[in-house]
Amino acid sequence: MTRFYATIFLMVMLVFGTSFHSLIKPVTYKSSPPTLGEWHFTPVIEICDEAPITRELLQEGLSWWKKRGYRFGEIQEAVPNGACETGSVRGTITIHKIKFGSTSTTYLHVLESGQINWAKIYLSEPMHSRVIEHELGHALGWDHYDVPGHLMHTNLLLGGWNDSGLNR
Numbered sequence: 001m002t003r004f005y006a007t008i009f010l011m012v013m014l015v016f017g018t019s020f021h022s023l024i025k026p027v028t029y030k031s032s033p034p035t036l037g038e039w040h041f042t043p044v045i046e047i048c049d050e051a052p053i054t055r056e057l058l059q060e061g062l063s064w065w066k067k068r069g070y071r072f073g074e075i076q077e078a079v080p081n082g083a084c085e086t087g088s089v090r091g092t093i094t095i096h097k098i099k100f101g102s103t104s105t106t107y108l109h110v111l112e113s114g115q116i117n118w119a120k121i122y123l124s125e126p127m128h129s130r131v132i133e134h135e136l137g138h139a140l141g142w143d144h145y146d147v148p149g150h151l152m153h154t155n156l157l158l159g160g161w162n163d164s165g166l167n168r
């Protein structure tokens with residue numbers, strides 16, 4: 001008798017198990033984040049006046065990417081007639097204080113060849129953890145990648161330090 005009930009239980013579980021299974025839609029992600037372009041030479045970084053970031057915090061963000069095989073030129077403060085002042089200068093990543101809205105944003109200029117010409121990072125204040133690394137990711141050509149826990153997730157709160165596909 002006990003064995004009979006055990007069998008019934010198992011069958012119910014199997015039926016439910018199967019129906020539950022069919023309710024789960026598979027979510028598939030590409031194996032690496034989409035890319036918008038890439039640098040053909042080492043970008044120089046210019047920190048513009050009022051950019052809400054310290055050199056130390058920026059260094060930390062750059063180190064995160066350096067550990068994954070990326071290279072950066074020197075970091076300089078805003079210089080007269082430099083990229084911050086004149087707008088877009090080839091080969092530079094400029095870091096600014098955000099002008100509109102509250103979400104840190106990166107603008108990327110990509111040539112037809114796929115080569116990144118310049119990048120401008122606009123940071124909001126106060127800046128949360130991971131924001132500079134995420135924005136540097138855009139400046140390096142990476143687009144959003146909505147895998148939970150990934151650095152390039154669109155939503156900061158759903159993102160994390162997962163770096164899959166980002167290693168060079």
Ligand SMILES: [Zn+2]
Binds near residue numbers: 154
């Ligand atoms: Zn983003």
